[in-house]
Amino acid sequence: xxxxxxxxxxxxxxxxxxxxxxxxxxxxxxxxxxxxxxxxxxxxxxxxxxxxxxxxxxxxxxxxxxxxxxxxxxxxxxxxxxxxxxxxxxxxxxxxxxxxxxxxxxxxxxxxxxxxxxxxxxxxxxxxxxxxxxxxxxxxxxxxxxxxxxxxxxxxxxxxxxxxxxxxxxxxxxxxxxxxxxxxxxxxxxxxxxxxxxxxxxxxxxxxxxxxxxxxxxxxxxxxxxxxxxxxxxxxxxxxxxxxxxxxxxxxxxxxxxxxxxxxxxxxxxxxxxxxxxxxxxxxxxxxxxxxxxxxxxxxxxxxxxxxxxxxxxxxxxxxxxxxxxxxxxxxxxxxxxxxxxxxxxxxxxxxxxxxxxxxxxxxxxxxxxxxxxxxxxxxxxxxxxxxxxxxxxxxxxxxxxxxxxxxxxxxxxxxxxxxxxxxxxxxxxxxxxxxxxxxxxxxxxxxxxxxxxxxxxxxxxxxxxxxxxxxxxxxxxxxxxxxxxxxxxxxxxxxxxxxxxxxxxxxxxxxxxxxxxxxxxxxxxxxxxxxxxxxxxxxxxxxxxxxxxxxxxxxxxxxxxxxxxxxxxxxxxxxxxxxxxxxxxxxxxxxxxxxxxxxxxxxxxxxxxxxxxxxxxxxxxxxxxxxxxxxxxxxxxxxxxxxxxxxxxxxxxxxxxxxxxxxxxxxxxxxxxxxxxxxxxxxxxxxxxxxxxxxxxxxxxxxxxxxxxxxxxxxxxxxxxxxxxxxxxxxxxxxxxxxxxxxxxxxxxxxxxxxxxxxxxxxxxxxxxxxxxxxxxxxxxxxxxxxxxxxxxxxxxxxxxxxxxxxxxxxxxxxxxxxxxxxxxxxxxxxxxxxxxxxxxxxxxxxxxxxxxxxxxxxxxxxxxxxxxxxxxxxxxxx
Numbered sequence: 066x067x068x069x070x071x072x073x074x075x076x077x078x079x080x081x082x083x084x085x086x087x088x089x090x091x092x093x094x095x096x097x098x099x100x101x102x103x104x105x106x107x108x109x110x111x112x113x114x115x116x117x118x119x120x121x122x123x124x125x126x127x128x129x130x131x132x133x134x135x136x137x138x139x140x141x142x143x144x145x146x147x148x149x150x151x152x153x154x155x156x157x158x159x160x161x162x163x164x165x166x167x168x169x170x171x172x173x174x175x176x177x178x179x180x181x182x183x184x185x186x187x188x189x190x191x192x193x194x195x196x197x198x199x200x201x202x203x204x205x206x207x208x209x210x211x212x213x214x215x216x217x218x219x220x221x222x223x224x225x226x227x228x229x230x231x232x233x234x235x236x237x238x239x240x241x242x243x244x245x246x247x248x249x250x251x252x253x254x255x256x257x258x259x260x261x262x263x264x265x266x267x268x269x270x271x272x273x274x275x276x277x278x279x280x281x282x283x284x285x286x287x288x289x290x291x292x293x294x295x296x297x298x299x300x301x302x303x304x305x306x307x308x309x310x311x312x313x314x315x316x317x318x319x320x321x322x323x324x325x326x327x328x329x330x331x332x333x334x335x336x337x338x339x340x341x342x343x344x345x346x347x348x349x350x351x352x353x354x355x356x357x358x359x360x361x362x363x364x365x366x367x368x369x370x371x372x373x374x375x376x377x378x379x380x381x382x383x384x385x386x387x388x389x390x391x392x393x394x395x396x397x398x399x400x401x402x403x404x405x406x407x408x409x410x411x412x413x414x415x416x417x418x419x420x421x422x423x424x425x426x427x428x429x430x431x432x433x434x435x436x437x438x439x440x441x442x443x444x445x446x447x448x449x450x451x452x453x454x455x456x457x458x459x460x461x462x463x464x465x466x467x468x469x470x471x472x473x474x475x476x477x478x479x480x481x482x483x484x485x486x487x488x489x490x491x492x493x494x495x496x497x498x499x500x501x502x503x504x505x506x507x508x509x510x511x512x513x514x515x516x517x518x519x520x521x522x523x524x525x526x527x528x529x530x531x532x533x534x535x536x537x538x539x540x541x542x543x544x545x546x547x548x549x550x551x552x553x554x555x556x557x558x559x560x561x562x563x564x565x566x567x568x569x570x571x572x573x574x575x576x577x578x579x580x581x582x583x584x585x586x587x588x589x590x591x592x593x594x595x596x597x598x599x600x601x602x603x604x605x606x607x608x609x610x611x612x613x614x615x616x617x618x619x620x621x622x623x624x625x626x627x628x629x630x631x632x633x634x635x636x637x638x639x640x641x642x643x644x645x646x647x648x649x650x651x652x653x654x655x656x657x658x659x660x661x662x663x664x665x666x667x668x669x670x671x672x673x674x675x676x677x678x679x680x681x682x683x684x685x686x687x688x689x690x691x692x693x694x695x696x697x698x699x700x701x702x703x704x705x706x707x708x709x710x711x712x713x714x715x716x717x718x719x720x721x722x723x724x725x726x727x728x729x730x731x732x733x734x735x736x737x738x739x740x741x742x743x744x745x746x747x748x749x750x751x752x753x754x755x756x757x758x759x760x761x762x763x764x765x766x767x768x769x770x771x772x773x774x775x776x777x778x779x780x781x782x783x784x785x786x787x788x789x790x791x792x793x794x795x796x797x798x799x800x801x802x803x804x805x806x807x808x809x810x811x812x813x814x815x816x817x818x819x820x821x822x823x824x825x826x827x828x829x830x831x832x833x834x835x836x837x838x839x840x841x842x843x844x845x846x847x848x849x850x851x852x853x854x855x856x857x858x859x860x861x862x863x864x865x866x867x868x869x870x871x872x873x874x875x876x877x878x879x880x881x882x883x884x885x886x887x888x889x890x891x892x893x894x895x896x897x898x899x900x901x902x903x904x905x906x907x908x909x910x911x912x913x914x915x916x917x918x919x920x921x922x923x924x925x926x927x928x929x930x931x932x933x934x935x936x937x938x939x940x941x942x943x944x945x
Contacts, residue, residue, distance in 0.1 A: 243401030
């Protein structure tokens, strides 16, 4: 079985490699961990197995060696029952022979034998992967998968097991600087070593002075493969040809680390099909023919914390997990940044995690802190930046003023003042160099937060002519587009020109996530006038999309800025929006009334009569709901006067809508319908934020006079308008009313679909739900399930409705939902649960009665439930 000139250790390694291939080349982890019943008697790891298979070490433990050989032989027999393998005694004899030769040195064959052994020794150039390598299990599995041989192929043709892999195209692992490409490539190579017993070649293709020329690498590789220095041709083409000839028929693994371009790689690719080349690069190297590209992403949060703990010290990290998670976030889950931060923390035993977190969040920024020894995040990034042409560098710098993690092609074009096609070419170059990545929405791009920080630093260091215009361009671009989006969703009186709703919606789809970062950015720069004006428009557009928490944040930021510049009218405008928010989402009428009242006092109503009219009509609502008739009439009169002062007949629609709602509250539905229809021409010309509420009021009036088809028509129009403009705020209530109208018309399936859609919409909101509307939708859907005999689902939804009525501070509705839930439980055969629910509802109503909250209503509802409980007690158990 021997090979002339080979040492006993090399013979043993070659035999082990053949057995490993016969066993189907399982991943090393399968050999290391076979479960408690088959665990190796001595601890094995990937590095130990790799050394045994490539001849770098001779197995020292007979038990571990016997375990490995026995396990591989068993797998080989399962794959090919007829295949023979040497007896275990032969393996142990070979191991002892190799050990003895290693202890005594080369046999007494003289210099010729030593020379032959040296020439036959395959190159083993792979550096060890980082000992603290962690995570990336999914990436390794996906990269190794193409090299797994089908078991059926191995059984049909045993020689197939000798093939290195079914795929030999170069593998390019690419990703942004510092993402861990080299570590993953070396780990992958270690897993694949047994398939390539004729050697492993490695070259770092980026040196201190720049990219390494392929001719230099070819010379190094050929010398490692046994070519004498004097035999190396001087012609580059001949050198590459000799390299391919030398590798022909050999099974060699080649790792080319940190390649800059396809031109650098092509001469280094073996010509045959028996070798594998693994390349790492910041670029996907798209022009490299037949290459398999594998994009490497950031570590996830758990993997990031695991890496940081492994390097920084698990015990110290566990002492303050919250700060550790913050450090991981500040490192952007970038392996290089995590490695540096953890190494600094490990070295500074006087630090706590909180100290490190504070430094990363400090005024110096993160990049000065992410440097230790020869590891430097900024330095790694700057290598890619320096490779860019001048215009791409300018774009990269100017992207430092973008407010969020994602930017659009439109903003990029504005920043550099270039046409869209030229800007697209520059963005493509940044993508190839992994300085930006395509985002989820077409035409948008993502930049890692640390790269954006570098871009900002480079921009600030550039001449003044490069810095200020970029900031001005960004702020102006957002202000212009925000105003257009505001016009598209706002009442007509605030519009100075017509806006294209489709264009505004498309812009919002792209920029929605950047609006709050924009406000934070301008606020941090002290641009109070910009912040206050932009905040109101941001609040309007995000509220239209039911982004409730963002609306509140924008209003608070804007009010603070407006107060700092002492702009009463702007404060009034923001207070009006705050009152709308408090009324609709926080259900706090007292706070809303305070906001409206303060706004009236601050506002110059002569300059802004339309806003004054809206404020007075809101206060009229507050007074009417509180039973303060005289105050309500006073505010309504002030609203009408302010509306007349606008000179716009349409401004009077606001008090008319109030009047119509009052008629509905009084049960004068037909009068309300006449008033609303009288103004139908006017309000159908309004923007969607005005037109939809008008149509909803009209639909409610139609429902109350049992004109269900007319109500359906109005609500379908509301849905159509909301869909067309991307307005989500009205949709749940529209769908609730629509379901009621459809059910009344006998269109039960369509009604159920409407309620289901409403529930899904609220559930998908990127904010706390509108609990009251969620409860109404759930209640209607539950009743529908109960009518269908689906009592379990009905009970579940009634319970959900009760919970949300409670969160919406609607106790009477909650007790009603509990009553319906109890009825469903009783029909489903659970009288004990029904009794428990009724008792809870009675107790809650008794509390309301004692507190004097609508006591007559509370008493009537309580008495109904008590009768149900009494009836249940008198009920005889069913026979059997």
